[in-house]
Amino acid sequence: MKGGEGAILVVFGGTGDLTHRKLIPAVAQLRRAGLLKGALRIVGYARQDLDDESFRALLRNTVEGEGTDEVIADTCYVQGDFRQEAGYARLAKRLTELEEGNSYAGRLYYLAAPPSFYTDIFRGIGGAGLSGEENGSFRRIVVEKPFGRDLSTAEELNTVLHQVFDEKQVFRIDHYLGKETVQNILVLRFANGIFEPLWNRRYIDHVQITVAESLGVEHRAKYYEEAGALRDMLQNHLLQLMTLIAMEPPVAFEADAVRNEKVKVLRAIHIPSPQDVQHLTVRGQYGAGEIGQEKVPGYRHEPDVAPASTRETFVALKLKVENWRWADVPFYLRTGKRLQQRASEISVQFQRAPQRLFPREARLKPNVLRLRIQPDEGMTLSVGAKVPGLRIELRDVDMAFNYDSFGKRGTDAYERLLHDALSGDNTLFTRKDEVEAAWRIVDAIGRGWQQEESGPEIYPAGSWGPESADELLHHDGRRWHLR
Numbered sequence: 001m002k003g004g005e006g007a008i009l010v011v012f013g014g015t016g017d018l019t020h021r022k023l024i025p026a027v028a029q030l031r032r033a034g035l036l037k038g039a040l041r042i043v044g045y046a047r048q049d050l051d052d053e054s055f056r057a058l059l060r061n062t063v064e065g066e067g068t069d070e071v072i073a074d075t076c077y078v079q080g081d082f083r084q085e086a087g088y089a090r091l092a093k094r095l096t097e098l099e100e101g102n103s104y105a106g107r108l109y110y111l112a113a114p115p116s117f118y119t120d121i122f123r124g125i126g127g128a129g130l131s132g133e134e135n136g137s138f139r140r141i142v143v144e145k146p147f148g149r150d151l152s153t154a155e156e157l158n159t160v161l162h163q164v165f166d167e168k169q170v171f172r173i174d175h176y177l178g179k180e181t182v183q184n185i186l187v188l189r190f191a192n193g194i195f196e197p198l199w200n201r202r203y204i205d206h207v208q209i210t211v212a213e214s215l216g217v218e219h220r221a222k223y224y225e226e227a228g229a230l231r232d233m234l235q236n237h238l239l240q241l242m243t244l245i246a247m248e249p250p251v252a253f254e255a256d257a258v259r260n261e262k263v264k265v266l267r268a269i270h271i272p273s274p275q276d277v278q279h280l281t282v283r284g285q286y287g288a289g290e291i292g293q294e295k296v297p298g299y300r301h302e303p304d305v306a307p308a309s310t311r312e313t314f315v316a317l318k319l320k321v322e323n324w325r326w327a328d329v330p331f332y333l334r335t336g337k338r339l340q341q342r343a344s345e346i347s348v349q350f351q352r353a354p355q356r357l358f359p360r361e362a363r364l365k366p367n368v369l370r371l372r373i374q375p376d377e378g379m380t381l382s383v384g385a386k387v388p389g390l391r392i393e394l395r396d397v398d399m400a401f402n403y404d405s406f407g408k409r410g411t412d413a414y415e416r417l418l419h420d421a422l423s424g425d426n427t428l429f430t431r432k433d434e435v436e437a438a439w440r441i442v443d444a445i446g447r448g449w450q451q452e453e454s455g456p457e458i459y460p461a462g463s464w465g466p467e468s469a470d471e472l473l474h475h476d477g478r479r480w481h482l483r
């Protein structure tokens with residue numbers, strides 16, 4: 001951090017659950033690990049009528065985790081409406097007071113408020129003159145997802161945001177990018193010489209990306225009824241994973257070099273026509289079922305869900321990347337709630353050997369590199385091997401690596417991302433053009449669905465989603481690896 005040491009973290013929506021669930025524990029961990037230079041002063045900004053003491057008391061009641069008490073003791077609070085200037089003026093005054101006699105390196109504004117207030121907050125910050133960098137002291141803003149609900153709302157958000165902040169001051173969160181296993185995709189691909197020559201249409205048959213959750217919609221139906229799996233997960237997390245798998249090697253491991261390559265992938269993805277949407281996408285909604293031994297209700301019976309809701313809780317689709325590396329290599333993506341287990345995995349299936357030399361070789365599975373994002377983080381490469389003995393008998397075996405073998409705890413995504421935002425490193429954050437390119441794809445799918453007469457297919461909770469998702473692959477002579 002340049003200038004002084006430490007920083008001020010202003011959390012808009014400071015009384016919301018992101019603060020106590022993620023931010024305070026992440027700050028506490030960074031502090032314990034000695035990764036924060038100087039003090040990090042947290043200022044909560046929200047509508048509730050609280051003062052510093054009652055804000056701290058509220059946090060103490062909700063935050064759990066080692067070292068969080070010290071972090072909470074150092075927080076303060078500014079009461080303010082997101083839509084009224086007076087609150088921002090109070091915030092400006094409070095920030096100036098806090099900075100008097102302290103040489104903080106800068107301020108990080110964090111949007112943990114409902115997305116409908118984002119533009120008001122951008123304008124409020126701008127109006128109170130809080131965004132300009134002064135004397136080398138940084139001003140940065142972290143924006144939580146969802147970033148817009150379609151391309152046009154995302155563009156509007158970006159326009160207002162850019163009236164107040166430059167793109168390099170902006171940190172759009174996709175917490176999947178902060179996961180260790182996701183960061184490892186680039187290391188695996190570009191720090192090892194053996195993969196790159198094979199990483200293309202000559203050797204790769206297809207790619208699968210699954211992000212499966214066993215949880216249901218929980219208490220978030222008000223948001224989820226608007227979003228659904230397409231906007232909640234696919235637009236961001238799954239497409240981001242896909243860019244990391246499909247991108248070209250960047251010229252440097254630097255924010256813009258990496259993001260330039262990612263955005264090229266998004267732009268190369270074929271935008272599906274309504275007919276493509278009909279054939280190449282599947283949407284589902286969970287019905288009642290069992291997860292483990294527990295009976296769980298269907299989506300339409302969850303609190304705050306409309307009894308005839310047609311919101312999708314599952315989506316599977318096949319995407320094409322139209323460039324030299326990937327032409328004709330399908331990418332199958334799937335995500336859903338209330339699936340059989342929580343498991344996120346990317347698998348890269350290689351083509352078979354061109355000639356069959358051994359008896360019953362056809363029974364071997366093709367080579368598959370499986371990257372387990374979570375849980376049980378690790379990777380395996382399946383290969384055919386000879387079973388010991390006189391006969392030539394072949395079997396599939398796994399070469400396996402598990403993250404546990406490092407013998408140390410990985411950094412939580414929020415710790416990583418907060419650390420990077422404080423250090424001014426945007427590599428693991430999504431850029432304006434990336435977000436917009438992702439919406440272009442998702443909007444086309446949404447439009448296609450709107451033209452369909454039928455709604456989502458109901459799948460039993462605890463299954464792997466609608467049967468049509470299996471058929472999507474069977475049709476191409478393939479099957480999901482994770483099932």
Ligand code: BG6
Pocket residue numbers: 213232233
């Ligand atoms: C969030 C979605 O972005 O990611 C949630 O809004 C989802 O619906 C969550 O449950 C999954 O994150 P993770 O880290 O648990 O895989």
